[in-house]
Amino acid sequence: MTLNDAVRPVTGAPAGGAPHEKPIRNPKRFAHWASYVLGLVVLAVAVRFFVFNPHWEWSTVGAWLFSRRVLSGLLNTVLITIVSTVAGLLLGLVVAAFRLSQLKVLRTMAAAYVWVIRATPGLVLILFVYFFAALVPTLSLGLPFADPFVEVPTNHVISQFSAAVIGLSAYLGAYSAEIFRGGVLSIHPGQFEACHSLGMSTWRTYTKVVGPQIVRVITPSLANEVVTMFKNTSLVSVIGYVELLTTVQLVYSQNFKTIPMLTVAVVWYLVLTSLAMFGQSKLEKRFGRGFARRVVQVPDAGEIPEQEARHV
Amino acid sequence: MSEEPLLRLQEVEKRFGEFVALNGVSLTLRAGSVTCLVGPSGSGKSTLLRTVNLLEPIDGGGIYLRGEMLGFTVNGDHRRPVRKKAARRQAANFGMVFQSFNLIPHLTATENVMLGPVQVLGADRTAAGEQAHELLTRVGLADRFDHYPAELSGGQQQRVAIARALAMKPSVLLFDEPTSALDAELVAEVLAVIQELAREGYTMLIVTHELAFARDIADEVVMMDNGRIIESGPPERILLHPATERAQKFFASVSR
Numbered sequence: 248m249t250l251n252d253a254v255r256p257v258t259g260a261p262a263g264g265a266p267h268e269k270p271i272r273n274p275k276r277f278a279h280w281a282s283y284v285l286g287l288v289v290l291a292v293a294v295r296f297f298v299f300n301p302h303w304e305w306s307t308v309g310a311w312l313f314s315r316r317v318l319s320g321l322l323n324t325v326l327i328t329i330v331s332t333v334a335g336l337l338l339g340l341v342v343a344a345f346r347l348s349q350l351k352v353l354r355t356m357a358a359a360y361v362w363v364i365r366a367t368p369g370l371v372l373i374l375f376v377y378f379f380a381a382l383v384p385t386l387s388l389g390l391p392f393a394d395p396f397v398e399v400p401t402n403h404v405i406s407q408f409s410a411a412v413i414g415l416s417a418y419l420g421a422y423s424a425e426i427f428r429g430g431v432l433s434i435h436p437g438q439f440e441a442c443h444s445l446g447m448s449t450w451r452t453y454t455k456v457v458g459p460q461i462v463r464v465i466t467p468s469l470a471n472e473v474v475t476m477f478k479n480t481s482l483v484s485v486i487g488y489v490e491l492l493t494t495v496q497l498v499y500s501q502n503f504k505t506i507p508m509l510t511v512a513v514v515w516y517l518v519l520t521s522l523a524m525f526g527q528s529k530l531e532k533r534f535g536r537g538f539a540r541r542v543v544q545v546p547d548a549g550e551i552p553e554q555e556a557r558h559v
Numbered sequence: 560m561s562e563e564p565l566l567r568l569q570e571v572e573k574r575f576g577e578f579v580a581l582n583g584v585s586l587t588l589r590a591g592s593v594t595c596l597v598g599p600s601g602s603g604k605s606t607l608l609r610t611v612n613l614l615e616p617i618d619g620g621g622i623y624l625r626g627e628m629l630g631f632t633v634n635g636d637h638r639r640p641v642r643k644k645a646a647r648r649q650a651a652n653f654g655m656v657f658q659s660f661n662l663i664p665h666l667t668a669t670e671n672v673m674l675g676p677v678q679v680l681g682a683d684r685t686a687a688g689e690q691a692h693e694l695l696t697r698v699g700l701a702d703r704f705d706h707y708p709a710e711l712s713g714g715q716q717q718r719v720a721i722a723r724a725l726a727m728k729p730s731v732l733l734f735d736e737p738t739s740a741l742d743a744e745l746v747a748e749v750l751a752v753i754q755e756l757a758r759e760g761y762t763m764l765i766v767t768h769e770l771a772f773a774r775d776i777a778d779e780v781v782m783m784d785n786g787r788i789i790e791s792g793p794p795e796r797i798l799l800h801p802a803t804e805r806a807q808k809f810f811a812s813v814s815r
Contacts, residue, residue, distance in 0.1 A: 437661035444612050445675035445727060446651030449643075455678055459665050537665040537707035 320494030335419025342424035364421035373414035430461035470527035572619030595773035598783035654724030714745030
């Protein structure tokens with residue numbers, strides 16, 4: 248047996264003498280094997296931490312996870328998130344439109360709003376709304392310094408729920424406004440010009456042409472804000488609204504199972520975040536049309552191989 | 560010629576701050592004629608095209624399409640910008656083809672061509688789709704109906720853009736350096752399409768650096784410099800025997 252026989256590959260054509268006829272293989276490098284070892288070590292640490300540590304009291308977690316009390320807290324969290332997200336995004340759209348307006352008064356108003364809200368911690372914002380009655384005892388509808396048409400005591404309007412929603416949506420309004428504005432600025436001016444020369448209205452330009460492109464660009468940042476919103480709802484525990492975190496806090500103040508109860512909350516936040524991220528990936532697929540790689544079927548020409556998406 | 564021309568520009572002025580982009584430009588286009596705008600970059604050719612399409616408001620003078628002043632309404636002793644709806648109607652008279660194509664990336668070739676008829680003219684989707692297929696076939700893209708812009712070459716994208724402009728049945732086609740963003744071997748396919756449209760009798764105003772093309776296609780060549788028209792006339796005379804020194808210099812510097 249010659250040396251040449253020994254290195255001949257088992258399958259495929261016999262390796263010829265010339266170097267360019269030899270098959271190409273990528274060897275596994277040291278970093279590859281080291282990463283496997285690292286992965287195993289981390290896995291072992293995680294298993295020891297989560298499974299073999301009795302202080303987690305997984306049985307307690309399991310017992311409370313689907314309890315009526317926790318589920319009602321969860322429902323309140325979901326409810327407040329949905330209402331605040333919808334209101335906050337609508338507010339953000341309006342503020343972004345104002346910031347991009349040609350009218351200086353609108354631009355300045357929107358900029359001032361974004362400035363103040365960004366400077367205020369969410370917690371402070373919620374407390375401010377909740378104690379708004381201390382600042383303005385009665386809410387009235389009418390012109391400033393004139394007799395109002397309608398007048399109601401502030402405390403009739405501000406409940407724990409409405410304070411939470413107003414605070415959180417004001418917060419999201421400012422942040423999402425900046426995201427929307429960034430989305431509009433990311434669009435090539437040529438897109439607007441093409442619509443103009445076809446004679447399209449501003450509304451149709453935004454809904455049919457520019458809007459879908461903006462959604463594609465802003466989905467990751469917007470999903471970030473929505474996920475943050477799930478967790479920001481925990482801030483409203485300071486005004487005593489009984490959402491998920493407040494619920495588990497009330498429970499562990501009685502049964503002293505602090506870590507298991509917090510774990511219950513974390514598990515649910517994980518579930519909610521996963522749902523939001525699932526929605527995000529759906530959205531990215533939907534609006535990735537025309538940008539993603541794909542195989543194109545051409546009549547009578549067979550298959551055109553995948554092409555790199557070009558960005559013009 | 561007492562007949563009112565299709566498009567008439569009268570002493571058009573445009574400033575960007577201190578910079579005078581158009582300094583009293585007058586120009587007329589007969590129906591069915593092809594006019595090529597040439598000149599060094601920064602001379603105001605593209606700006607002129609954009610003012611016609613109401614992409615840039617003018618600061619003085621007037622632009623008339625079939626005798627109707629574009630962009631303004633007369634109000635007693637002064638005039639004021641037309642309302643948005645009227646401006647859109649006026650802009651839709653022109654089919655604009657941009658240097659950078661400006662196709663909509665998330666719409667297929669067919670959907671790009673359908674956009675104007677469906678969204679602006681309120682056309683039925685089926686009819687608009689058939690028209691789009693017809694137009695795409697005319698520009699040689701019968702096998703690219705369902706491709707997205709990113710899946711097409713530059714020349715193919717520009718031909719889709721031409722089909723999109725044609726779909727609105729415009730009175731005048733405006734081309735803003737339609738081949739400047741293309742690789743050399745793709746220029747010819749786009750120019751061939753434009754030449755075919757000229758034969759079919761479309762009225763066209765073309766900003767171009769392709770002088771050989773301008774000589775073949777144009778009824779009139781207009782040379783601009785510093786926001787003014789310095790020479791205009793039949794292509795043979797302007798391109799081969801320019802009267803002004805500025806034009807002679809420019810044509811000498813551009814390879815023919």
